[in-house]
Amino acid sequence: MKKTLFLSMSADxxxxxxxxxxLFPQHAWEDWCALVNKVGNVIAGRSTVEQLKDDEMxxxxxxxHKIVLSSQDNGLSESGWQIAGSPAxxxxxLRRAGVxxxxxxxGRAVYHSFMRARLVDTITIDLQPVVFGGGVPxxxxxxxxxxxxxxxxxxxxxxxxxxxxxxxxEVA
Numbered sequence: 098m099k100k101t102l103f104l105s106m107s108a109d110x111x112x113x114x115x116x117x118x119x120l121f122p123q124h125a126w127e128d129w130c131a132l133v134n135k136v137g138n139v140i141a142g143r144s145t146v147e148q149l150k151d152d153e154m155x156x157x158x159x160x161x162h163k164i165v166l167s168s169q170d171n172g173l174s175e176s177g178w179q180i181a182g183s184p185a186x187x188x189x190x191l192r193r194a195g196v197x198x199x200x201x202x203x204g205r206a207v208y209h210s211f212m213r214a215r216l217v218d219t220i221t222i223d224l225q226p227v228v229f230g231g232g233v234p235x236x237x238x239x240x241x242x243x244x245x246x247x248x249x250x251x252x253x254x255x256x257x258x259x260x261x262x263x264x265x266x267e268v269a
Contacts, residue, residue, distance in 0.1 A: 098191065099198040100216055101136075102208055104235060105129055105223040111232035112205060117144070121225045124254045128223060130157040132200070138162035139200045140187045142207040146178055160200075164190055166207055184211045205237040212240050217264050220245065226256035 105125045106112055113119045133139045138160050146165045149155040164187045165178040181187035184207075191199050201211050211217050245262035253259050 098188065098196060099218050100188065100201065100211070101198060101219045101221055102201040102211060102217045103129070103132060103221045103223075104203065104208065105225050106235060107225055107227050107229045107232070109228045109230065110234065111229045112203070112235055113233040114229045115231050115233075117233055118148075120229075121227060122254075122256070125223060125225050125257065127157060128253055128257070128259075129202070130159075132221075133158060133160050133202060136160070136198050136200050138164070138191055138194075138196050138198075139202040140164045140166065140181070140184075140191075140207065141202050142204045143167040145203040145207070146176075162191060162194055162196060166210070184214050184216050188216065205233055205235065209236045209238055209240065212236060212243065215266060219248070220262045220264060222260045222262070223253060224258045224260060 104112055105119065105121050105128075107121075134157075139158070139162075141164070143165055149158065163178045164181050166181055166184065166187060168182060179190060181190055184201075188199055201207060201217065244265040246265055248261045248263055250261070251259050
């Protein structure tokens, strides 16, 4: 199964502002949801899923498989999310469902845990036309250096750019 880490990021490298809110242009959310819905799944963290509760934008997110990484349910399964205790558990759930590509879709702790476990094949970054000046970094904690190979780029909605990288899992 292909494993794609998919994120929107400000031009200064943040996935959310200092309040933890991803204040990107409206079309950024639509682009993200379109890819997630097309692939049919998303793996997200508890904080990301809780931000979507009672949010009208959540109606745009409709993949067949929605998995939240969390050690506790906290009512998340009532809103249609399956609970996984680890990145490996989440991937196993999707593998059993016959999913050919897993979308790792947010937030910082989820991105970090998948990268630390070396469970990412490609990274898709939607570089958004906004500067936060500070905020939530993509991975949070320090990771081992990881080499990437640019696969392609394409413009999104005039002002944003989608970058797609292959993660090189070279043995040093």
